[in-house]
Amino acid sequence: xxxxxxxxxxxxxxxxxxxxxxxxxxxAAVTSIMRAQQILLARLNELLRPWDLTFPRYEALxxxxxxxxxxxxxxxxxxxxxxxxxxxxxxxxxxxxxxxxTRVPHEHDRRTTLAEITxxxxxxxxxxxxxxxxxxFGTEPLDDDALEALFETxxxxxxxxxxxxxxxxxxx
Amino acid sequence: xxxxxxxxxxxxxxxxxxxxxxxxxxxAAVTSIMRAQQILLARLNELLRPWDLTFPRYEALxxxxxxxxxxxxxxxxxxxxxxxxxxxxxxxxxxxxxxxxTRVPHEHDRRTTLAEITxxxxxxxxxxxxxxxxxxFGTEPLDDDALEALFETxxxxxxxxxxxxxxxxxxx
Numbered sequence: 001x002x003x004x005x006x007x008x009x010x011x012x013x014x015x016x017x018x019x020x021x022x023x024x025x026x027x028a029a030v031t032s033i034m035r036a037q038q039i040l041l042a043r044l045n046e047l048l049r050p051w052d053l054t055f056p057r058y059e060a061l062x063x064x065x066x067x068x069x070x071x072x073x074x075x076x077x078x079x080x081x082x083x084x085x086x087x088x089x090x091x092x093x094x095x096x097x098x099x100x101x102t103r104v105p106h107e108h109d110r111r112t113t114l115a116e117i118t119x120x121x122x123x124x125x126x127x128x129x130x131x132x133x134x135x136x137f138g139t140e141p142l143d144d145d146a147l148e149a150l151f152e153t154x155x156x157x158x159x160x161x162x163x164x165x166x167x168x169x170x171x172x
Numbered sequence: 173x174x175x176x177x178x179x180x181x182x183x184x185x186x187x188x189x190x191x192x193x194x195x196x197x198x199x200a201a202v203t204s205i206m207r208a209q210q211i212l213l214a215r216l217n218e219l220l221r222p223w224d225l226t227f228p229r230y231e232a233l234x235x236x237x238x239x240x241x242x243x244x245x246x247x248x249x250x251x252x253x254x255x256x257x258x259x260x261x262x263x264x265x266x267x268x269x270x271x272x273x274t275r276v277p278h279e280h281d282r283r284t285t286l287a288e289i290t291x292x293x294x295x296x297x298x299x300x301x302x303x304x305x306x307x308x309f310g311t312e313p314l315d316d317d318a319l320e321a322l323f324e325t326x327x328x329x330x331x332x333x334x335x336x337x338x339x340x341x342x343x344x
Contacts, residue, residue: 023305133195147201
């Protein structure tokens with residue numbers, strides 16, 4: 001076996017040589033997050049394959065599963081999941097084809113469409129969650145301390161984008 | 173201003189109620205990484221807009237910029253960037269349309285196509301890097317300690333997927 005290198009260690013070296021130490025931590029952290037996300041997404045999509053879910057579809061399904069009425073306007077789903085209108089439309093289309101969601105008109109506002117979780121959608125949500133929980137969401141080999149550190153470190157970064165009105169929060 | 177909540181804190185509460193403490197750290201870390209990646213990607217693409225680059229295009233361009241000969245086989249680029257063959261083809265198509273890259277046949281193996289960085293590509297690589305460095309790669313408000321912690325914590329997670337043969341590493 002030849003000695004192994006790491007693409008980001010290599011980038012750090014290149015950066016330090018050309019642009020000095022100052023930008024190295026941000027470049028290395030950002031590239032690490034991008035790469036971790038790619039690896040996680042592949043693992044999660046593989047774990048979710050038995051339900052024909054992808055991780056974005058799973059997140060949307062859980063949002064509905066946890067919502068007070070089992071339904072939410074598409075616009076609000078997009079806000080919560082921080083995805084564009086076209087993306088949430090595609091995600092809900094996919095869930096609808098699978099029979100996990102149906103589109104229903106809003107009770108008081110005909111221009112608003114709600115996505116509503118079906119019984120099959122609730123079963124898939126619970127089963128898929130049990131599979132992800134058992135696989136620790138594909139985070140191997142990270143331990144709980146490392147996982148908590150990631151959550152805590154990213155909290156101030158996410159804070160503004162992920163904040164939402166508590167008034168509008170789903171109630172259990 | 174109403175009090176603010178956090179979507180992942182909300183998910184932690186829901187998880188703990190239904191599935192106990194055990195899966196909470198992995199769910200929260202994975203969801204945090206996914207959200208951080210979305211926020212970063214939006215900021216980076218905005219910073220890269222003056223060069224018509226996206227972050228995946230920028231990463232591919234830097235790989236060529238740092239390579240020994242200024243060119244690499246598309247297959248090797250895909251391996252290094254951990255993206256599928258079709259993705260790297262699309263990325264190189266985009267860079268070629270911008271005049272940052274040209275496709276050339278491999279000297280010794282006609283079946284292999286190389287992407288080669290152009291002078292305009294090298295200028296864009298340097299200018300875009302200076303912009304990203306100045307903006308700390310969109311990581312505000314995280315400080316260097318937080319950024320180093322992210323890099324270090326994710327290192328064992330990325331280790332296997334990102335390792336490459338040092339033999340094949342680009343030499344400066």
